[in-house]
Amino acid sequence: MRANNLTLLTDYYELTMMQGYFKNPTDQSVIFDVFYRNNPCGGAYAINCGLEQVIEYIENLTFSSDDIEYLRSLHTFDEDFLEYLSDFHFSGDIYAIPEGTVVFPHEPLLKVIAPVIEAQLLETAILNIINHQSLIATKASRVVHAARGDGIMEFGLRRAQGPDAGIFGARAAIIAGCIGTSNVLTGQMFDVPVLGTHAHSWIMSFPDEYTAFKTYAKLYPDACILLVDTYDTLKSGVPNAIRVFEEMREEGIPLTRYGIRLDSGDLAYLSKEAYKMLAAAGFDDAVISASSDLDEYLIDSLKAQDAKINSWGVGTNLITCNDNPAFGGVYKLAAIKDKDSNEFIPKIKLSENTEKVTNPGNKTIYRIYNKSTGKIKADLICLADETFDESETMVIFDPIDTWKKTRVLGGTYIMRELLTPIFLNGKKVYHSPSVMELQAYCRQEMDTLWEESKRLINPHEVYVDLSQKLYDLKTRLLDEMGSENLYDDQEFF
Amino acid sequence: MRANNLTLLTDYYELTMMQGYFKNPTDQSVIFDVFYRNNPCGGAYAINCGLEQVIEYIENLTFSSDDIEYLRSLHTFDEDFLEYLSDFHFSGDIYAIPEGTVVFPHEPLLKVIAPVIEAQLLETAILNIINHQSLIATKASRVVHAARGDGIMEFGLRRAQGPDAGIFGARAAIIAGCIGTSNVLTGQMFDVPVLGTHAHSWIMSFPDEYTAFKTYAKLYPDACILLVDTYDTLKSGVPNAIRVFEEMREEGIPLTRYGIRLDSGDLAYLSKEAYKMLAAAGFDDAVISASSDLDEYLIDSLKAQDAKINSWGVGTNLITCNDNPAFGGVYKLAAIKDKDSNEFIPKIKLSENTEKVTNPGNKTIYRIYNKSTGKIKADLICLADETFDESETMVIFDPIDTWKKTRVLGGTYIMRELLTPIFLNGKKVYHSPSVMELQAYCRQEMDTLWEESKRLINPHEVYVDLSQKLYDLKTRLLDEMGSENLYDDQEFF
Numbered sequence: 001m002r003a004n005n006l007t008l009l010t011d012y013y014e015l016t017m018m019q020g021y022f023k024n025p026t027d028q029s030v031i032f033d034v035f036y037r038n039n040p041c042g043g044a045y046a047i048n049c050g051l052e053q054v055i056e057y058i059e060n061l062t063f064s065s066d067d068i069e070y071l072r073s074l075h076t077f078d079e080d081f082l083e084y085l086s087d088f089h090f091s092g093d094i095y096a097i098p099e100g101t102v103v104f105p106h107e108p109l110l111k112v113i114a115p116v117i118e119a120q121l122l123e124t125a126i127l128n129i130i131n132h133q134s135l136i137a138t139k140a141s142r143v144v145h146a147a148r149g150d151g152i153m154e155f156g157l158r159r160a161q162g163p164d165a166g167i168f169g170a171r172a173a174i175i176a177g178c179i180g181t182s183n184v185l186t187g188q189m190f191d192v193p194v195l196g197t198h199a200h201s202w203i204m205s206f207p208d209e210y211t212a213f214k215t216y217a218k219l220y221p222d223a224c225i226l227l228v229d230t231y232d233t234l235k236s237g238v239p240n241a242i243r244v245f246e247e248m249r250e251e252g253i254p255l256t257r258y259g260i261r262l263d264s265g266d267l268a269y270l271s272k273e274a275y276k277m278l279a280a281a282g283f284d285d286a287v288i289s290a291s292s293d294l295d296e297y298l299i300d301s302l303k304a305q306d307a308k309i310n311s312w313g314v315g316t317n318l319i320t321c322n323d324n325p326a327f328g329g330v331y332k333l334a335a336i337k338d339k340d341s342n343e344f345i346p347k348i349k350l351s352e353n354t355e356k357v358t359n360p361g362n363k364t365i366y367r368i369y370n371k372s373t374g375k376i377k378a379d380l381i382c383l384a385d386e387t388f389d390e391s392e393t394m395v396i397f398d399p400i401d402t403w404k405k406t407r408v409l410g411g412t413y414i415m416r417e418l419l420t421p422i423f424l425n426g427k428k429v430y431h432s433p434s435v436m437e438l439q440a441y442c443r444q445e446m447d448t449l450w451e452e453s454k455r456l457i458n459p460h461e462v463y464v465d466l467s468q469k470l471y472d473l474k475t476r477l478l479d480e481m482g483s484e485n486l487y488d489d490q491e492f493f
Numbered sequence: 494m495r496a497n498n499l500t501l502l503t504d505y506y507e508l509t510m511m512q513g514y515f516k517n518p519t520d521q522s523v524i525f526d527v528f529y530r531n532n533p534c535g536g537a538y539a540i541n542c543g544l545e546q547v548i549e550y551i552e553n554l555t556f557s558s559d560d561i562e563y564l565r566s567l568h569t570f571d572e573d574f575l576e577y578l579s580d581f582h583f584s585g586d587i588y589a590i591p592e593g594t595v596v597f598p599h600e601p602l603l604k605v606i607a608p609v610i611e612a613q614l615l616e617t618a619i620l621n622i623i624n625h626q627s628l629i630a631t632k633a634s635r636v637v638h639a640a641r642g643d644g645i646m647e648f649g650l651r652r653a654q655g656p657d658a659g660i661f662g663a664r665a666a667i668i669a670g671c672i673g674t675s676n677v678l679t680g681q682m683f684d685v686p687v688l689g690t691h692a693h694s695w696i697m698s699f700p701d702e703y704t705a706f707k708t709y710a711k712l713y714p715d716a717c718i719l720l721v722d723t724y725d726t727l728k729s730g731v732p733n734a735i736r737v738f739e740e741m742r743e744e745g746i747p748l749t750r751y752g753i754r755l756d757s758g759d760l761a762y763l764s765k766e767a768y769k770m771l772a773a774a775g776f777d778d779a780v781i782s783a784s785s786d787l788d789e790y791l792i793d794s795l796k797a798q799d800a801k802i803n804s805w806g807v808g809t810n811l812i813t814c815n816d817n818p819a820f821g822g823v824y825k826l827a828a829i830k831d832k833d834s835n836e837f838i839p840k841i842k843l844s845e846n847t848e849k850v851t852n853p854g855n856k857t858i859y860r861i862y863n864k865s866t867g868k869i870k871a872d873l874i875c876l877a878d879e880t881f882d883e884s885e886t887m888v889i890f891d892p893i894d895t896w897k898k899t900r901v902l903g904g905t906y907i908m909r910e911l912l913t914p915i916f917l918n919g920k921k922v923y924h925s926p927s928v929m930e931l932q933a934y935c936r937q938e939m940d941t942l943w944e945e946s947k948r949l950i951n952p953h954e955v956y957v958d959l960s961q962k963l964y965d966l967k968t969r970l971l972d973e974m975g976s977e978n979l980y981d982d983q984e985f986f
Contacts, residue, residue, distance in 0.1 A: 006656060006678070008677040008678040008680075008681050009650070009656055009659065009660070009676070009677070009678045010650075010676075010677050010678075011648070011650060011651070011675040011676070011677070011689055012675050012676075012677050012680070012687040012688060012689040013675065013689030013690055013691050013692060014692075015677065016689065016690060016691065016712075016713060017691050017692065017694075017695050019712065020691070020695065020708060020709060020712050021698075023712060024708055026698070028698075030694075030698070032694070066681075067681070070680075070681045071677075074680075074687070076713070076716075116694075116698055120692075120694065123651070123692075124650050124651050124675075125656075127651035127652070128650055128651050128652075128653055128655065128656060128659055129655070129656075131651065131652055132653070132654045132655040132658070133655075135654070136654075155504070157502070157503075157504060157617050157621055158504070158616070158617050158620035158621050158624065158822075158824075159620070159621075159624055159819040159820070159821070160621055160625070160654070161625045161628070161629075161653070161654040161655070161657075161658040161662065161813070161818070162621065162622070162625040162626075162654070162655065162657035162658045162660075162661050162662070163499060163502055163618075163621060163622075163657045164654075164655035164656045164657035164658065165625070165654040165655045165657065165658050166502065166621055167502070167655075168655050169654065169655070182504040182505050182506065182617075183502070183503075183504070183505075184501040184502075184503050184504070184505050184508065184564075185499070185501040185502045185503075187501075187505070187563075187567075188501050188559075188560070188563045194505040194567070195505060196504050196505035196506030196509065197506050197509060198506050198509065198510050198513070199506060199507075199510065199613075199616075200826070200842060201510075201523075201525070201609075201613065201825075201826040202510050202513065204826050204829075204840055204842065205514075205519070205521075205523070205609055205826070205829065215513060215517055216513060219509075219512065219513050219516060220509060220569070223569075230842075230843075231843065231974075264844070316819045316821075320654070320813075320818040320819050321818070322818050322819065325654070325813040325814070325815050325818040326652040326809045326813050326815065327652070328652070328809075329651075331651075332694075333693070333694045333697050333698070336697075336698065347697055349693060349697070349723075350724065351757070
């Protein structure tokens with residue numbers, strides 16, 4: 001059922017192009033950048049995620065004899081090329097921004113420097129992995145933010161787009177701050193908390209709701225969250241739950257983690273009424289958990305209504321990022337090494353929309369923090385060999401509306417380079433942190449964003465500028481392209 | 494990286510409930526139905542998909558010693574229960590509607606009859622698989638319909654929600670009528686056509702566009718679709734492509750499958766202009782392929798504008814079903830076998846919304862076709878032991894607005910039972926067709942739908958009725974529940 005080897009998880013055209021490069025040997029190294037153009041869900045940031053799986057994909061990149069046999073059967077590939085593939089391994093360099101980092105549009109999240117025949121193969125799988133996990137981590141981060149400190153449980157496996165979407169989506173959700181997942185396989189694979197209690201079918205399998213609750217409470221007194229909406233939440237579910245909690249109290253069973261789950265109906269009203277009933281019986285510290293097609297907007301609205309909910313299970317809308325189900329990361333050629341000079345020649349991909357023109361050359365990113373607050377001032381995309389002196393005053397400017405300038409005074413800021421070496425000459429030089437370590441790192445990262453950039457609607461955008469050198473290079477390449485008159489002049493107007 | 498065994502691909506609460514059933518042995522068999530409530534994307538049907546992967550999941554359902562060790566580490570499960578799990582295998586019956594079948598809301602797509610402890614475990618993975626593949630098959634079917642006979646190529650791997658979403662999404666897309674996929678791994682796993690030519694990076698790796706095209710044409714004269722929008726579609730791309738085609742013609746190379754691909758800009762205008770240029774050079778049979786954030790609505794609009802496009806590559810919006818990224822299938826308890834009488838006692842799950850109340854009992858579905866046109870008249874959900882006589886006149890009625898009745902005259906209709914045995918007593922009794930066989934079957938299935946039910950906007954809904962016996966049973970159970978006064982009386986109004 002499941003392919004263990006993801007080497008063929010690639011678009012067919014990567015292989016036809018590879019054979020083209022093989023037959024017309026250039027041996028030239030190239031640079032490809034992974035970046036995205038728009039933040040998901042109308043937000044002002046994304047959470048970069050998926051690097052650990054990209055690393056594993058590249059480390060396991062080998063064409064098995066079955067793979068070669070399959071490719072031969074397509075009658076498109078010659079034996080010498082298949083021979084080459086059977087010995088294939090990645091020999092290049094990869095730099096990437098660590099997982100859990102807050103990132104912004106146009107920044108290279110990952111950079112591949114390798115012979116073009118190798119770099120081309122990686123495109124599809126790298127995009128698939130990073131696009132998926134960054135999407136879900138970003139959505140989860142929004143949901144976590146909306147809950148204002150309450151725990152978010154990831155419950156989406158049954159609605160995820162296939163097993164991997166459930167497995168790695170839950171991983172991404174936990175990195176972004178969810179306290180656990182219902183997905184047991186993710187728990188096993190990544191050593192993260194697994195959560196959940198029972199379904200309506202449990203209640204319906206017993207002669208009555210009280211017996212179902214009582215049986216569950218006896219089994220799991222330490223994690224006794226009872227689902228109260230199978231018949232009637234306020235007339236049956238909550239009273240039966242209170243009866244069980246009272247009996248536990250009478251029997252001297254410590255009520256550690258106990259409470260109710262609401263899975264339908266008017267959650268604001270029901271939670272307030274349920275809280276009153278629980279509090280009147282002396283159970284005002286009970287968990288009141290809610291689930292039912294939740295997302296960041298509904299949670300925000302329930303918080304604004306003072307709903308008495310302190311634990312949230314979020315499924316479908318988180319695990320599919322329902323309002324924006326694709327991240328839109330792309331893999332674009334940025335430079336080609338010249339055979340004679342051995343220097344990288346920057347390349348640019350045109351577009352009628354200036355904002356969509358790619359940034360050329362071998363680049364890196366510096367994040368500029370305010371030294372006293374620790375908050376992000378701006379990000380600066382620059383050429384990889386540029387250096388900066390934090391004691392000097394720097395003028396940064398908007399790369400589209402260049403008259404919008406900001407002076408950053410020397411000594412008031414700290415710079416941090418975001419791209420980190422992951423592979424050098426095909427060898428892994430990076431150790432992935434555990435998922436729970438990444439969660440702690442991501443929490444710190446969120447603290448570097450202003451609240452204004454975290455709000456759900458119309459957030460303040462963070463500046464992503466180009467260094468003067470990169471801006472000048474891009475402008476020169478655009479002018480050269482423009483003078484060759486290569487733009488479409490829109491003859492139909 | 495990838496788990497081979499999906500046994501732990503389940504919600505944690507399935508396992509806590511299982512231990513509950515284990516500790517309170519009932520040994521009772523139950524019936525769970527998988528069904529959905531709303532057709533995706535505002536359509537009037539869905540394409541059922543994913544059964545082959547459900548079968549493989551169930552056949553491989555065993556807890557490895559690593560799985561047991563992991564569950565032990567959670568300090569929630571007792572040794573006797575872990576012992577039981579280590580010997581676990583599915584011993585029940587499964588009935589399902591074959592993949593590629595047109596289906597409608599409320600119909601049991603799959604029915605599990607098994608001891609409750611076993612049936613509970615299956616819930617999450619079955620829903621994950623069927624929800625994903627049925628979603629993508631339904632979306633793909635809409636896209637294929639919009640293209641009015643042109644080929645649709647599935648190109649979404651890089652934007653799919655993880656590897657499986659790409660692999661099994663492409664499988665579902667092909668079942669629903671896509672002519673092939675860019676995903677090489679899907680090609681290998683399911684023996685389906687793989688497609689694609691080259692990317693912008695290919696063009697940019699050569700000194701100029703003509704050289705890039707020429708090199709490609711020499712390599713792949715049989716599948717020479719040239720991407721013409723890297724620099725300027727009409728001033729550079731199309732003229733260079735025509736030059737290459739003319740040279741091939743002069744050299745006597747047969748132009749079999751050749752043409753251009755448009756990946757940006759105004760596809761209606763560009764395709765018409767490109768066609769004029771190609772036709773003027775004697776290449777009016779060239780493929781004009783388009784890709785660029787397409788979906789069924791854009792393709793329909795381009796068709797309505799007489800765009801000269803005859804081949805379509807559809808990526809992100811198909812592989813994520815962007816306007817409706819979750820299918821919403823649920824797994825609901827329908828009956829419990831009584832220990833004493835050994836009969837199934839029907840169960841019903843209430844909801845304030847009458848349409849959301851589940852259908853109780855052990856059920857099946859008959860599809861009623863018009864004998865002369867072969868089109869679907871209606872579906873009838875009934876109890877599994879009901880029989881019908883096609884020579885007899887039948888009155889069917891809407892299960893909500895019961896006064897809406899239709900008389901179907903004896904001899905004018907044919908009935909077909911949709912649910913098929915898949916597992917009996919834990920043994921597989923069904924052989925999955927190949928993906929290309931399923932594609933052919935699905936094409937026949939689409940022919941049984943009226944055009945009015947296939948249109949993209951405001952389609953005509955197909956009747957799904959209940960048999961008189963099932964309707965009476967449901968009404969009786971609802972009345973019984975109602976007299977116990979279990980409805981929420983909305984105290985806040």
